[in-house]
Amino acid sequence: MTMANDFGYPTAISSSFSALHTTVEDRYRKLPNSFWVSSGQELMNNPVPCQTVSGGNSGGYLFSSSSGYCNVSTVSPHGRNYQTQPTVSTVPRDRLAMQDYSLEAQSSSLINHHPQEFADPLEEFFDFSDHVPIPNLQTESSGVRVDSSVEPHKKSEWQDWADQLISADDGSEPNWSELLGEPSSHNPNSQIPTSFLDVPRQEIITSQQHLMVSSEDQPSVRNPSSSSAATSKQRMRWTPELHEAFVEAVNQLGGSERATPKAVLKLLNNPGLTIYHVKSHLQKYRTARYKPETSEVTGEPQEKKMTSIEDIKSLDMKTSVEITQALRLQMEVQKRLHEQLEIQRSLQLQIEKQGRYLQMMFEKQQKIQQENKGSSSEPSTKQCNTTSVAEVEFGLETLTEDLTESASASKKRVRED
């Protein structure tokens, strides 16, 4: 029995446990450099496109971010003149979809060639607590559970909950007997976190299309009088791929301290990128590198971290396990929130879309009635009006029911994942 397909990562690991003898370094030397760091070479030659968002992109209003909303009186057209950008919103999804496909293909080929990717060192990962003995490799195939010390009823609760949130059939313990049986087994559907892989060309091409779409939008939307302000304030939307290219460029130039924005900009050779973007990104990058221990936004000072490391060392193993449990809980709650957010978001989108559709139908009908008003008799017109309103309301009610159904359906789907 194979590991759940949804966990390509552990499957990749499990398939490589057979090669327990080889050292880490050997393995790493075997891997092409590009495996860990996206090959900048390829990206250098093809300008990596980026999503660019202009400050004045939405609704065509004259607005400069520093002055609040006081020059509103000269602004936006009354009523319903807002420009919609259907193309921009749909293309990124396509891009990501393509990205997923191409990267999956990429990952499977990489696994085929280098089955021992994440082997030895990650074996350690599975053995972080004293309470968890290294499973006997000869154990049976039913998915080893090393939790014999747990009281039964608690175990089942956790298991239920864990099973809901974690999709593996038998937890995330590697299937030991299977490893021994099929040393070179690999899962063609496994998904390694995409950032570890080379950025395939397909994705770049799709991204370029996206870039062209967005730059076409901009000139038509940008307000002439604020163009200079908009150019410098033009918002840049970074992607992991673009960032990888950036890192590659910086490394080529001798590191984050030595690289200059101008040189990086030149190396990246990206039409949508300005020196301001590069400059600010470089600054962020430098900060991130030299304060690696601090959390993103909360900017926790280093001293605090050091103290906690020492504290952890002096605490007994039991408490460190508690810490792990606390982290585990935190992670689960976060996962849950994210899951719900995604569901809520798709529901909201559906509502808006279908609401608009019904509105359109309603207006269409009204139009027809307007046209018929002259010819048809009074009572029947009134009747038509009432009917159409009722129809729309009925439509919207049905919509809500549908959404409730689809909400529970999608939740089921998510849980099953």
Place this chain on the structure above:
Amino acid sequence: MKFGKRIKEQIQESLPEWRDKFLCYKELKNLISSSESIFVGLLNAEMEKFNAFFVEQEEDFIIHHKELQYRIQRLVEKCEHNEEMFREEISEMRKDIVNFHGEMVLLVNYSNINYTGLAKILKKYDKRRGSGLRSPFMQKVVGQPFFKTDLVSRLVREWETTMEAVFPATMAVVEAEGYERSAVVTSSGEGIFRNTVAALSTMREMRRGSSTYSAFSLPPLNLPDSDLVFRSVHLSSPIPIP
């Protein structure tokens, strides 16, 4: 006023640097009676604010994401055969990863709250003024950068996968009173954790059912095991690790 209260609570529970980046719901409410251009002007200003903040956070996340990956890689290389050192280092990393994951989720939450707020305030406006501002405006919102959370969500899911692979779900050592003690949260993660739980509970409350339930309303939230989650968390008395 219910949403107004909810969003205020959310803001209070949120990370300090984020607090002034949320929707100014109350302000907008007060502007409903004034001219349309002023109201719309503030709406647009708010969206600008969201976009700027969101895109900047996203950029930070991308950088941090890469750095974490490198860190893992270096760690793995460094602690080849040194299990002891590895175990210590990795426990620190675990915390960072969980917190990073948490922050990203909170950004998605941020996007969602603001979207919801905009939808609600526009609904109010249309109701009060008998106008049709909401629909086209929401259509515009959907195209805004702050609403397009795909990338952040993708990173979130990637780290979930990594966590599962790298830090397995060994529930082996959960003891009988394990739940209560699980309320021990690391001090750095406390803010994030509180915020996350608050976000979940707010979401649940908001979708419980309103007086103005309509075809545009979301169905009630279905959170299985929510009792389990909330029971095991004692927000009022967390025991932080010093």
